[in-house]
Amino acid sequence: MDAPRTLVDKIWDQHVIADLGDGVDLLHVDRHLLHDLSGARALAEVRDKGHKVHSPQLTISTPDHTISTATGRREDSTENSRKLATLLRTQSDVHGIAHFPVGDPRQGIVHVVGPELGFTLPGCLLVCGDSHTSTHGALGALAWGIGSSEVVHVLATQTVRQRRPKRMRINVNGNLGPGVTAKDLILHIIGRLGVDAGTGYAVEYAGNTITGLSIEERMTICNLSIEFGARMGLIAPDATTLAYLQGKAFAPKAADWDAATAAWAELATDPDAVFDHEEQINAADIAPQITWGTSPEHTVAIDQKIPALAQIVDPIKRSLAEAALSYQGLSAGSSIAGTPVDWVFVGSCTNGRLSDLEAAAEIAKGRQVAKGVTARIVPGSMAVKKAAEEKGLDRIFTAAGFEWREPGCAQCVSTNGEYVPPGARCVSTSNRNFVGRQGPGARTHLASPAMAAAAAIAGHITDSRKI
Amino acid sequence: MEKLQQIDGVAAPLMRANIDTDIITPGKRIATTEREKMGEIAFEPLRFNDDGSENPDFVLNQDRYRDAQVLITGPNFGCGSSRETAVWALRGLGIRCVIGESFGDIFYNNCFQNSVLPVRLSAEEIAELATEVGPDRNNLSVQIDVAAKTITAPSGRVMHFELAPDRQQALLQGLDDIAQTLQHAEAIAKFQANDRTSRSWIHATPWQSNPSAEA
Numbered sequence: 001m002d003a004p005r006t007l008v009d010k011i012w013d014q015h016v017i018a019d020l021g022d023g024v025d026l027l028h029v030d031r032h033l034l035h036d037l038s039g040a041r042a043l044a045e046v047r048d049k050g051h052k053v054h055s056p057q058l059t060i061s062t063p064d065h066t067i068s069t070a071t072g073r074r075e076d077s078t079e080n081s082r083k084l085a086t087l088l089r090t091q092s093d094v095h096g097i098a099h100f101p102v103g104d105p106r107q108g109i110v111h112v113v114g115p116e117l118g119f120t121l122p123g124c125l126l127v128c129g130d131s132h133t134s135t136h137g138a139l140g141a142l143a144w145g146i147g148s149s150e151v152v153h154v155l156a157t158q159t160v161r162q163r164r165p166k167r168m169r170i171n172v173n174g175n176l177g178p179g180v181t182a183k184d185l186i187l188h189i190i191g192r193l194g195v196d197a198g199t200g201y202a203v204e205y206a207g208n209t210i211t212g213l214s215i216e217e218r219m220t221i222c223n224l225s226i227e228f229g230a231r232m233g234l235i236a237p238d239a240t241t242l243a244y245l246q247g248k249a250f251a252p253k254a255a256d257w258d259a260a261t262a263a264w265a266e267l268a269t270d271p272d273a274v275f276d277h278e279e280q281i282n283a284a285d286i287a288p289q290i291t292w293g294t295s296p297e298h299t300v301a302i303d304q305k306i307p308a309l310a311q312i313v314d315p316i317k318r319s320l321a322e323a324a325l326s327y328q329g330l331s332a333g334s335s336i337a338g339t340p341v342d343w344v345f346v347g348s349c350t351n352g353r354l355s356d357l358e359a360a361a362e363i364a365k366g367r368q369v370a371k372g373v374t375a376r377i378v379p380g381s382m383a384v385k386k387a388a389e390e391k392g393l394d395r396i397f398t399a400a401g402f403e404w405r406e407p408g409c410a411q412c413v414s415t416n417g418e419y420v421p422p423g424a425r426c427v428s429t430s431n432r433n434f435v436g437r438q439g440p441g442a443r444t445h446l447a448s449p450a451m452a453a454a455a456a457i458a459g460h461i462t463d464s465r466k467i
Numbered sequence: 468m469e470k471l472q473q474i475d476g477v478a479a480p481l482m483r484a485n486i487d488t489d490i491i492t493p494g495k496r497i498a499t500t501e502r503e504k505m506g507e508i509a510f511e512p513l514r515f516n517d518d519g520s521e522n523p524d525f526v527l528n529q530d531r532y533r534d535a536q537v538l539i540t541g542p543n544f545g546c547g548s549s550r551e552t553a554v555w556a557l558r559g560l561g562i563r564c565v566i567g568e569s570f571g572d573i574f575y576n577n578c579f580q581n582s583v584l585p586v587r588l589s590a591e592e593i594a595e596l597a598t599e600v601g602p603d604r605n606n607l608s609v610q611i612d613v614a615a616k617t618i619t620a621p622s623g624r625v626m627h628f629e630l631a632p633d634r635q636q637a638l639l640q641g642l643d644d645i646a647q648t649l650q651h652a653e654a655i656a657k658f659q660a661n662d663r664t665s666r667s668w669i670h671a672t673p674w675q676s677n678p679s680a681e682a
């Protein structure tokens with residue numbers, strides 16, 4: 001009998017083309033996503049270096065990072081998109097890569113579009129020049145973010161050279177309390193493990209809490225794997241995965257579907273497989289979370305206080321916390337609830353899908369955004385936008401005083417020029433609260449869509465369960 | 468890619484933990500900055516004041532460290548996004564080696580695509596090295612030998628570091644990853660041919676407007 005293997009190893013082994021020595025394998029890339037920020041330049045570099053795109057049919061491209069999200073936007077609406085979104089489209093055409101431009105019903109954030117189209121599949125090896133590529137692990141894909149040179153390498157060879165990661169399993173069991181979401185769960189995990197606990201690991205999430213999550217919730221979990229250092233985060237495919245994929249535009253059809261589902265049934269960690277590291281998390285312990293500092297590990301439950309500096313034992317972490325609090329304009333040991341906010345951003349590949357917008361709309365319905373707060377809803381894709389409009393969510397939001405915008409990354413990274421102003425405090429459903437991430441001097445608090453919407457209504461950080 | 472065999476140059480201590488890729492190359496600047504000019508925006512939030520003037524407290528703004536080729540850093544350097552601009556920015560500043568306790572995974576890998584050597588040392592070794600090139604010292608030069616995997620501190624003390632043999636060869640010979648991989652072109656073609664039968668669903672690509680493109 002074969003030695004028991006983890007899910008990661010099973011997918012890995014299936015993709016090895018050659019052993020390059022010293023633990024590095026040459027792996028086949030089944031699916032590759034290109035976006036305007038890293039993809040446009042990479043395509044131009046393939047051309048400049050005199051290479052050909054090896055397997056253009058296994059790649060799709062769409063602009064998300066640099067494009068405007070204002071109503072009536074066009075491909076050239078921002079300075080960056082005029083250059084990069086246009087370059088992505090023209091270079092995709094040159095190389096025979098399917099492209100979904102601004103205005104196309106399939107345009108959106110790469111990590112929202114891949115799964116919703118059925119481009120992402122269980123057991124596939126998927127890469128993209130963006131660190132949140134781990135999102136696709138929610139469908140049981142082995143997916144990770146690569147650097148720009150590697151994007152060029154994938155285009156030229158349809159392979160990646162990669163060292164096998166260590167394996168970690170995070171077992172989450174128990175029921176999440178009412179009003180506690182997948183975002184709260186993963187922020188809690190990051191807060192507990194710290195920002196570099198996953199470095200060098202591929203993380204499999206397991207346990208009855210995880211199997212009870214929808215695919216969209218699983219994407220939120222896998223998305224944030226990189227925020228504790230893990231390049232890959234994934235969940236074994238199950239009946240929920242199949243139900244999600246069946247009938248999606250690019251998912252396998254007919255005989256291909258039957259063959260695929262038979263193969264996917266094998267995609268689970270064997271009972272006796274050994275992990276390099278395991279963690280146990282009790283879901284019942286978790287309250288809605290919000291970050292207070294400038295690292296995703298700077299997270300607290302809404303009903304807790306920002307830690308007192310004396311509580312932080314490690315001197316380096318303590319000085320970082322001190323710097324973070326001064327940047328954020330907050331004091332150690334004080335309550336996070338009640339902090340006044342200026343901005344709210346609901347969107348991104350972490351929380352820009354239909355169920356996220358529904359959660360925010362549930363809070364927004366029949367209420368009003370507090371005076372002085374700018375609140376933006378940015379759907380993750382054109383498909384999400386359309387589905388939300390069919391459900392009337394856009395009207396709920398606009399009636400409450402939220403802006404309803406076009407799909408893109410927007411304030412998650414602000415490379416499209418849509419900044420949170422200096423000094424302004426923003427509750428954001430995105431994934432990074434780094435200094436300046438949402439614009440120079442902007443202060444970011446990461447939270448779930450419900451928590452973000454609740455902050456918009458209250459005008460301050462508040463417990464979404466009590467609104 | 469340029470070869471990297473030996474370095475003999477000034478080392479600058481930038482002893483701060485978790486210097487992320489948004490500090491090394493701020494997101495708002497990368498889309499409009501050409502690869503060759505990335506050094507100009509390197510460490511912008513630390514290096515410049517709000518009015519654009521240099522922050523004299525930042526180590527690389529001090530004359531004695533301005534031409535540093537080696538950066539000694541705190542743990543988790545280069546964490547954050549996949550942006551390779553971070554390594555381009557270091558190259559732009561003339562940095563060829565970063566010494567730290569730990570690095571962001573993607574950053575670590577990106578270094579080798581750009582002829583930059585990332586070296587992991589223990590916290591104690593880093594603290595000692597940083598002290599040896601500290602503000603009160605005169606000799607700030609370290610020698611790094613990629614073939615021997617050694618760092619010689621100003622005091623003459625030699626430290627050894629780990630480096631995977633394939634990484635080492637790539638740096639020494641200035642090997643380009645793509646050229647190396649294309650030597651396996653036949654194996655790649657064979658893999659795809661087999662895979663079309665065993666995993667037909669991966670190769671059915673309904674998004675292609677021209678299905679014959681796959682043939």
Ligand code: SF4
Pocket residue numbers: 064065109110111130132348349350408409412413430431
């Ligand atoms: S939404 Fe944010 S994290 Fe996601 S792909 Fe866009 S910039 Fe990256």
